[in-house]
Amino acid sequence: MRTLIITAFMSLDGVMEAPGGEEGYRNAGWTYKDVAFDEAAYEIKGREQDQATALLLGRRSYEAFSPVWPEMTEEFAGYNALPKYVVSTTLTADDLVDNWGPTTILGSVEDVARLKETDGGPILVRGSGTLGHSLAEAGLVDRYHLLVFPLLLGAGRRLFGAADVDATSLVLTEHEAYGNGVQKMIFDVTRTGST
Template sequence: MRTLIITAFVSLDGVMEAPGGEEGYRNSGWTYQNVAFDPAAYELKGREQEEAAALLLGRRSYEAFAPIWPTMTDDFARYNELPKYVVSESLRNEDLVDDWGPIAILRSVEEVALLKETEGGPILVQGSGTLGHALADAGLVDRYHLLVFPLLLGAGKRLFSAADRDAQSLALVEHESYGNGIQKMIYDVVRS
């Protein structure tokens, strides 16, 4: 079974919305505007690119990344080569870009569960807050890669679902603190 990893920049109060500057959110760009840059804090992002075997995106994240990432050959060369899966009930094949490697549309969380049962390496979920909630609520997430920023943003989309569900234990498998206050935390989901 393939490992499904949610990776996120997140504020200390759990907000994941618009870390890089997407429009429509008043604190947009909070990762770069509010915290000093320390390249060591982003080592995880390079490692993820090398270890991932596929990308999984929700429709809105796909629509945000698809026009930009294919042109970023220095920063996202490996991601551009990977197979991509977009979970959407409304996206059509003719809506997909043709310069971003192989892309397939999945119509449900159940189809993601079937994808996890195939052969291959880790599946990385980038952005995709609504999808992340659905995957976690369905018990499909195996690991979290978090870069936690020393900020309280208040309002915004949260990394974790507000669904009323049983407690989920996590095991901290890697942690590092950086001089700019960012904390790297990698958690495995503990299955009973």
């Protein structure tokens, strides 16, 4: 079974909205406006591009990334080369860009579960907060790659949902703190009966 990894920039209070400056959020751009840049903290992003074999996005993230990322050939070369899957009930093939490689529309979380059962390596989820909530609630997330920024942002879309679900146990497999206060935390999700 393929590993499904959610990767996110997150404030200490769990906000993941608009880290790169996307319009519509009052604290947009918080990863670079409010915290000093430390290249070492972003090593995980290069590693993700090297190790992932597919990119999974929700509709809103697809619509935000697809006009921009294909042109960012240096920064996102690894992501751009990956096959992409978009979970949406409203997008059609006519809505997909034609310069971002093969893209498949999945209609449900159940389709993601079937994708996980195919041959291949890790599937990476970028952005896609609503999708991330649904995947976690369905028990499909295997790992979290988090860069936690030393900020309290208050209002905003959060990485973790508020559904009334059973507790999810995590095992910290990698951690590093950087001089700018950012912390890298990689957690594996443990399943009942796992060792």
